[in-house]
Amino acid sequence: xxxxxxxxxxxxxxxxxxxxxxxxxxxxxxxxxxxxxxxxxxxxxxxxxxxxxxxxxxxxxxxxxxxxxxxxxxxxxxxxxxxxxxxxxxxxxxxxxxxxxxxxxxxxxxxxxxxxxxxxxxxxxxxxxxxxxxxxxxxxxxxxxxxxxxxxxxxxxxxxxxxxxxxxxxxxxxxxxxxxxxxxxxxxxxxxxxxxxxxxxxxxxxxxxxxxxxxxxxxxxxxx
Amino acid sequence: xxxxxxxxxxxxxxxxxxxxxxxxxxxxxxxxxxxxxxxxxxxxxxxxxxxxxxxxxxxxxxxxxxxxxxxxxxxxxxxxxxxxxxxxxxxxxxxxxxxxxxxxxxxxxxxxxxxxxxxxxxxxxxxxxxxxxxxxxxxxxxxxxxxxxxxxxxxxxxxxxxxxxxxxxxxxxxxxxxxxxxxxxxxxxxxxxxxxxxxxxxxxxxxxxxxxxxxxxxxxxxxxxxxxxxxxxxxxxxxxxxxxxxxxxxxxxxxxxxxxxxxxxxxxxxxxxxxxxxxxxxxxxxxxxxxxxxxxx
Numbered sequence: 001x002x003x004x005x006x007x008x009x010x011x012x013x014x015x016x017x018x019x020x021x022x023x024x025x026x027x028x029x030x031x032x033x034x035x036x037x038x039x040x041x042x043x044x045x046x047x048x049x050x051x052x053x054x055x056x057x058x059x060x061x062x063x064x065x066x067x068x069x070x071x072x073x074x075x076x077x078x079x080x081x082x083x084x085x086x087x088x089x090x091x092x093x094x095x096x097x098x099x100x101x102x103x104x105x106x107x108x109x110x111x112x113x114x115x116x117x118x119x120x121x122x123x124x125x126x127x128x129x130x131x132x133x134x135x136x137x138x139x140x141x142x143x144x145x146x147x148x149x150x151x152x153x154x155x156x157x158x159x160x161x162x163x164x165x166x167x168x169x170x171x172x173x174x175x176x177x178x179x180x181x182x183x184x185x186x187x188x189x190x191x192x193x194x195x196x197x198x199x200x201x202x203x204x205x206x207x208x209x210x211x212x213x214x215x216x217x218x219x220x221x222x223x224x
Numbered sequence: 225x226x227x228x229x230x231x232x233x234x235x236x237x238x239x240x241x242x243x244x245x246x247x248x249x250x251x252x253x254x255x256x257x258x259x260x261x262x263x264x265x266x267x268x269x270x271x272x273x274x275x276x277x278x279x280x281x282x283x284x285x286x287x288x289x290x291x292x293x294x295x296x297x298x299x300x301x302x303x304x305x306x307x308x309x310x311x312x313x314x315x316x317x318x319x320x321x322x323x324x325x326x327x328x329x330x331x332x333x334x335x336x337x338x339x340x341x342x343x344x345x346x347x348x349x350x351x352x353x354x355x356x357x358x359x360x361x362x363x364x365x366x367x368x369x370x371x372x373x374x375x376x377x378x379x380x381x382x383x384x385x386x387x388x389x390x391x392x393x394x395x396x397x398x399x400x401x402x403x404x405x406x407x408x409x410x411x412x413x414x415x416x417x418x419x420x421x422x423x424x425x426x427x428x429x430x431x432x433x434x435x436x437x438x439x440x441x442x443x444x445x446x447x448x449x450x451x452x453x454x455x456x457x458x459x460x461x462x463x464x465x466x467x468x469x470x471x472x473x474x475x476x477x478x479x480x481x482x483x484x485x486x487x488x489x490x491x492x493x494x495x496x497x498x499x500x501x502x503x504x505x506x507x508x509x510x511x512x513x514x515x516x517x518x519x520x521x
Binding site: 002003005006007009010013014082085086087088090091093094095096097098219220221222 | 274277278279280281299300302303305307309311313314315316317318322325326327328329330331
């Protein structure tokens with residue numbers, strides 16, 4: 001446990017400022033969306049606003065679409081850029097632990113940090129919009145946002161995968177594949193229509209979580 | 225009696241693509257010895273260091289450290305190895321206190337005082353990040369961390385890179401004193417061969433695809449000789465003779481590198497009917513011997 005605590009300490013030193021920015025960004029955007037909703041609700045009148053939402057299916061929260069991706073980039077890059085600079089990852093892999101444990105402690109740390117940056121904000125946001133919106137609207141809103149959140153997690157795993165890859169040309173290849181994979185999560189779908197996609201997106205996110213194992217294995221074998 | 229080997233590389237063969245780095249390389253490092261690995265750029269020094277640290281899988285053969293294959297070192301064995309990455313790379317985003325706090329959790333015998341004794345000599349502020357330090361200061365932080373870890377084996381990859389002469393001397397003197405006093409085994413590489421001379425017990429010189437020398441450094445420097453002489457012509461071909469390890473010449477001034485003695489070289493010249501003058505044995509440093517052995521190009 002002590003060893004893991006020390007490993008996490010290094011990750012914390014690297015990421016703490018970027019994670020703070022990510023947390024503020026997430027909360028800031030969600031508060032902005034809520035304030036806009038509240039203002040529209042109060043100025044247009046509740047019934048008119050709700051009927052407009054139901055009729056036109058306005059995505060009043062669309063500004064949030066790429067925020068999880070931005071948070072994943074902040075956390076992922078702050079965590080892995082220092083490790084690939086000067087091949088500093090060798091220092092971590094030289095620590096007296098099994099390599100898989102080292103890599104997965106880093107990845108799980110990033111995953112938890114990402115969740116801490118995004119999930120509490122989303123829960124508060126859900127609670128707040130429930131004041132003005134009925135469950136018939138709140139639920140599809142969350143269903144629409146869920147792919148974006150999953151996209152954030154998937155992007156983080158893919159950043160970890162790319163960072164561990166020892167060969168630059170493969171990094172570019174993975175970048176292209178990642179772009180294609182992530183575009184699945186950020187498709188412009190009408191509110192609530194992403195529900196059928198969610199199982200696939202969950203599966204892709206789960207699969208992406210094991211991708212860093214493959215590239216770290218390649219790094220360890222010195223694949224060129 | 226067979227020495228107790230800390231490092232054993234057995235029939236190591238590696239290629240990058242189709243390019244052979246070396247074939248059937250065998251290296252042994254006995255406990256308590258300081259071995260310096262020398263070679264020109266591309267001779268395979270970094271490849272060997274990477275294999276030793278488990279960052280590269282050889283095409284065939286294996287390296288053992290404390291009897292364990294370096295591809296699958298256990299945490300207990302990793303704990304016994306101190307590794308200095310080329311250029312004294314460390315976690316530059318940390319300051320000296322943070323990095324000490326980080327590493328101390330991994331090593332039960334962590335010697336905090338050994339680290340801070342070195343760090344206290346640096347003219348740095350307590351919260352100064354390693355990234356803002358000079359190369360010499362970074363080297364001292366890296367050295368301090370290794371001393372605090374108190375490993376049984378130290379692997380130092382190009383430890384002199386970027387260091388000015390004063391820091392190089394400090395590093396070498398500190399390392400030799402520490403290794404000898406504590407009975408540590410050291411495997412190191414450096415581009416600056418004059419540094420090696422003060423530090424190492426054994427030498428391993430690699431050339432492209434092969435090992436040229438592996439012996440105690442005293443044996444090598446006492447056996448390997450340079451003779452210079454002048455000939456009437458500048459087109460005499462002496463390289464093919466078994467006595468010649470390497471022959472360099474600038475016009476009619478010849479440098480003849482050999483494991484033979486003066487009499488043997490003179491006999492060679494006379495047997496070929498080659499008239500010579502100003503024949504003399506040149507004193508050589510380790511660097512001279514290295515260049516003599518591997519050639520200038």
